[in-house]
Amino acid sequence: MSGNVSINLSESNLSESIQRTRTAAIALAKLPSMAKNDALEAIAIALEHQAEMILAANQKDVIAANQANLPSALIARLKLDSNKLKSMIAGVRDVIRLADPIGDRQIHRELDAGLVLERFSCPLGVIGVIFEARPDAVTQIAALSIKSGNGIILKGGSEAVHSCEAIASVMHDALAKLPNGGVSPDVVQLLTTRAETLAILKMDRLIDLIIPRGSNQFVRYIQDNTHIPVLGHADGVCHLYVDAAADLTKAVAIAVDSKTQYPAACNAIETMLVHRAIAPNFLPLALTALQERGVELRGCDRTQKIMAINPATASDWSTEYCDLILSIKIIDSVEEAIAHITTYGSKHTEAIVTEDQAIADIFMSDIDAAGVFHNCSTRFADGFRYGFGAEVGISTNKMSPRGPVGLEGLVTYKYRLVGHGHIVASYAGQNAKAFTHLDL
Amino acid sequence: MSGNVSINLSESNLSESIQRTRTAAIALAKLPSMAKNDALEAIAIALEHQAEMILAANQKDVIAANQANLPSALIARLKLDSNKLKSMIAGVRDVIRLADPIGDRQIHRELDAGLVLERFSCPLGVIGVIFEARPDAVTQIAALSIKSGNGIILKGGSEAVHSCEAIASVMHDALAKLPNGGVSPDVVQLLTTRAETLAILKMDRLIDLIIPRGSNQFVRYIQDNTHIPVLGHADGVCHLYVDAAADLTKAVAIAVDSKTQYPAACNAIETMLVHRAIAPNFLPLALTALQERGVELRGCDRTQKIMAINPATASDWSTEYCDLILSIKIIDSVEEAIAHITTYGSKHTEAIVTEDQAIADIFMSDIDAAGVFHNCSTRFADGFRYGFGAEVGISTNKMSPRGPVGLEGLVTYKYRLVGHGHIVASYAGQNAKAFTHLDL
Numbered sequence: 077m078s079g080n081v082s083i084n085l086s087e088s089n090l091s092e093s094i095q096r097t098r099t100a101a102i103a104l105a106k107l108p109s110m111a112k113n114d115a116l117e118a119i120a121i122a123l124e125h126q127a128e129m130i131l132a133a134n135q136k137d138v139i140a141a142n143q144a145n146l147p148s149a150l151i152a153r154l155k156l157d158s159n160k161l162k163s164m165i166a167g168v169r170d171v172i173r174l175a176d177p178i179g180d181r182q183i184h185r186e187l188d189a190g191l192v193l194e195r196f197s198c199p200l201g202v203i204g205v206i207f208e209a210r211p212d213a214v215t216q217i218a219a220l221s222i223k224s225g226n227g228i229i230l231k232g233g234s235e236a237v238h239s240c241e242a243i244a245s246v247m248h249d250a251l252a253k254l255p256n257g258g259v260s261p262d263v264v265q266l267l268t269t270r271a272e273t274l275a276i277l278k279m280d281r282l283i284d285l286i287i288p289r290g291s292n293q294f295v296r297y298i299q300d301n302t303h304i305p306v307l308g309h310a311d312g313v314c315h316l317y318v319d320a321a322a323d324l325t326k327a328v329a330i331a332v333d334s335k336t337q338y339p340a341a342c343n344a345i346e347t348m349l350v351h352r353a354i355a356p357n358f359l360p361l362a363l364t365a366l367q368e369r370g371v372e373l374r375g376c377d378r379t380q381k382i383m384a385i386n387p388a389t390a391s392d393w394s395t396e397y398c399d400l401i402l403s404i405k406i407i408d409s410v411e412e413a414i415a416h417i418t419t420y421g422s423k424h425t426e427a428i429v430t431e432d433q434a435i436a437d438i439f440m441s442d443i444d445a446a447g448v449f450h451n452c453s454t455r456f457a458d459g460f461r462y463g464f465g466a467e468v469g470i471s472t473n474k475m476s477p478r479g480p481v482g483l484e485g486l487v488t489y490k491y492r493l494v495g496h497g498h499i500v501a502s503y504a505g506q507n508a509k510a511f512t513h514l515d516l
Numbered sequence: 517m518s519g520n521v522s523i524n525l526s527e528s529n530l531s532e533s534i535q536r537t538r539t540a541a542i543a544l545a546k547l548p549s550m551a552k553n554d555a556l557e558a559i560a561i562a563l564e565h566q567a568e569m570i571l572a573a574n575q576k577d578v579i580a581a582n583q584a585n586l587p588s589a590l591i592a593r594l595k596l597d598s599n600k601l602k603s604m605i606a607g608v609r610d611v612i613r614l615a616d617p618i619g620d621r622q623i624h625r626e627l628d629a630g631l632v633l634e635r636f637s638c639p640l641g642v643i644g645v646i647f648e649a650r651p652d653a654v655t656q657i658a659a660l661s662i663k664s665g666n667g668i669i670l671k672g673g674s675e676a677v678h679s680c681e682a683i684a685s686v687m688h689d690a691l692a693k694l695p696n697g698g699v700s701p702d703v704v705q706l707l708t709t710r711a712e713t714l715a716i717l718k719m720d721r722l723i724d725l726i727i728p729r730g731s732n733q734f735v736r737y738i739q740d741n742t743h744i745p746v747l748g749h750a751d752g753v754c755h756l757y758v759d760a761a762a763d764l765t766k767a768v769a770i771a772v773d774s775k776t777q778y779p780a781a782c783n784a785i786e787t788m789l790v791h792r793a794i795a796p797n798f799l800p801l802a803l804t805a806l807q808e809r810g811v812e813l814r815g816c817d818r819t820q821k822i823m824a825i826n827p828a829t830a831s832d833w834s835t836e837y838c839d840l841i842l843s844i845k846i847i848d849s850v851e852e853a854i855a856h857i858t859t860y861g862s863k864h865t866e867a868i869v870t871e872d873q874a875i876a877d878i879f880m881s882d883i884d885a886a887g888v889f890h891n892c893s894t895r896f897a898d899g900f901r902y903g904f905g906a907e908v909g910i911s912t913n914k915m916s917p918r919g920p921v922g923l924e925g926l927v928t929y930k931y932r933l934v935g936h937g938h939i940v941a942s943y944a945g946q947n948a949k950a951f952t953h954l955d956l
Contacts, residue, residue, distance in 0.1 A: 444641060500773055
């Protein structure tokens with residue numbers, strides 16, 4: 077295992093080290109697709125060869141996490157098994173098949189004779205990915221970064237340190253063995269200490285984007301402590317609104333799936349809003365189905381009159397449980413559902429179940445969220461399911477990229493203007509020349 | 517003049533008032549293009565009718581600014597005359613001619629039978645525009661906001677208060693006279709106090725984007741004091757690199773234009789980097805041409821050996837003068853030019869003058885900036901000149917929108933997913949269904 081990957085850097089060495097990643101990224105940005113894909117295939121093969129070593133390292137982390145009584149949702153994210161590892165490696169190969177997002181000419185326009193504007197997609201530069209427990213994020217984000225020509229600084233949570241060191245060293249060694257003209261190992265760098273994390277948040281001239289993956293508090297902390305753009309979401313308080321005109325069978329199935337299919341995911345629902353007209357028929361069915369899956373239900377006053385469950389307090393409406401808990405509120409109209417979601421939602425994914433198209437149209441139009449869903453589970457909000465091949469995360473930013481973000485989140489563009497001595501003074505004042513603005 | 521436009525709101529009323537703009541914006545988001553264009557034409561006509569009143573109000577601001585000895589660059593931005601007013605009104609009509617950016621279906625994809633994903637462009641919601649002295653920004657940004665379906669909160673600098681109140685009241689009255697089904701006057705709101713500005717920076721659930729227009733310190737202050745996304749640039753430290761293989765005539769003309777065509781603009785150059793091989797021939801020509809335009813030159817040690825000018829100190833390299841001052845540094849290679857720009861540039865617009873295509877290619881590829889220019893003036897970095905019709909500002913953000921930003925900066929998108937009871941559990945585990953991912 078290469079010691080280069082995870083040396084403990086002094087803070088003064090850290091910026092030099094990230095500068096090396098930046099320099100390597102400038103070379104990476106110019107590589108043809110084939111060289112980047114070869115590097116990804118080499119990483120995939122190396123991960124296959126080193127599967128046992130990676131699982132053994134992960135086992136150390138899982139044992140330590142259990143001994144430290146870390147929350148079960150966190151341990152679920154931390155734990156790798158051979159299936160998760162296979163799908164991790166398949167994820168790297170999925171990225172090979174994605175179209176290269178770099179060098180795409182988006183604008184090609186003559187501004188005037190001999191003065192030509194072009195806009196090309198280009199990498200962001202260096203991306204810092206800070207995550208808590210999920211080691212399979214390492215390869216996915218690294219693969220997307222390499223494919224998009226970006227350098228990457230990885231910082232895993234202390235609970236995943238052995239897993240991350242193992243995976244990073246495998247990737248590093250695979251890149252180091254590439255022939256000349258390949259991808260430099262310097263494009264991938266692993267940090268391991270909290271001091272380094274705090275330090276890189278201040279390096280806004282060296283790092284172009286931070287992607288934090290983890291709990292609400294964690295993402296919020298990152299957002300509040302850096303000037304570097306942050307891609308991600310702090311909260312995932314998603315809702316399911318069961319309308320008066322809902323199909324009961326669909327509503328129950330969608331409620332169960334949205335809550336229980338993977339309760340730790342950000343696109344799982346936390347609150348179900350139920351129209352009063354359907355509540356007496358729907359809620360008993362939902363109660364049975366959800367309790368069978370071990371879901372604890374917490375209800376508003378009106379819900380508690382229909383069934384004996386724990387009360388939901390005001391703080392429930394804004395809580396992301398990340399667990400098998402669901403709050404329920406009975407409301408009087410789609411407008412009240414929209415108002416509740418506008419107040420408490422995190423603009424992530426919001427769903428309605430109804431057979432009334434007019435009601436669905438109001439909900440889909442007036443809800444302000446990255447995803448608005450009709451008669452399907454909120455769990456579909458995901459880059460793989462949307463057909464993006466892979467995702468760097470889900471953004472609840474209002475500005476794009478928004479929702480599940482694939483390669484487009486790691487790419488920007490720049491304008492190139494080429495003239496023959498053209499000056500603006502020729503296009504100003506009394507005898508101003510006109511621009512042609514002719515798309516080429 | 518309507519008193520509604522500029523009432524001094526108590527801070528507790530302020531959020532209610534912005535909520536009204538938000539509600540009006542939700543209705544605006546659904547209007548067809550024609551209704552939005554009718555509203556813009558009504559504003560253009562009203563501005564024409566009230567031209568004298570607006571100029572008189574502006575005159576009050578200019579007199580006060582002169583009495584207060586405000587900087588000449590600021591007074592130049594503040595002052596309206598009938599030409600500037602005409603081009604301001606023409607700018608509103610330019611926006612009418614732009615394509616409607618809302619409702620554009622960007623993705624239409626079947627994920628599986630009966631499960632259809634769409635991505636539509638949609639407005640951001642409510643935009644806060646905070647500017648210092650430039651009253652012509654008011655109508656341009658308001659027109660772009662209305663066209664893109666966004667509510668707008670305008671806050672002009674205290675030095676422009678009479679101008680802004682006059683312009684906003686004209687726009688407000690024009691909207692109030694529209695027939696039913698038009699654009700509500702509530703979509704445009706003017707704030708006038710500093711307390712209100714500070715208050716709206718905290719309203720991240722009511723305001724979706726802040727666009728600050730003004731000085732470096734001002735934009736930096738906004739960026740440092742809000743969690744709302746900020747579109748704009750704090751600095752515009754742009755460079756011109758005159759290469760060893762530069763055409764002397766082009767280089768002199770481009771240097772003069774880039775510095776003097778509008779020195780207060782963010783795309784004017786602050787530093788000229790000159791290759792040592794061309795310096796003895798180029799600098800005397802440049803000195804003459806620039807000093808004729810009243811430019812003060814400040815040079816590095818090597819420059820001062822060639823001509824008698826003031827010294828440039830380390831702080832000059834990072835200063836945006838916004839004035840007729842230019843620093844000059846002699847360097848040894850394109851690589852040194854790139855290194856200097858990487859250290860001191862603000863990723864806005866960087867230009868090279870050279871007849872050597874290989875050198876130009878290195879510069880255009882390795883410079884990290886929104887605009888990289890070859891053999892033309894940096895002053896071309898502008899939405900109008902690029903053919904965007906109008907701009908909301910120039911962004912030096914690394915993430916897009918970047919560079920001169922037109923309507924696309926005021927637009928986001930949302931995903932709509934419509935199913936028939938589809939749940940994710942069907943696509944997971946042993947008998948997982950496959951997605952079709954069929955673009956429609």
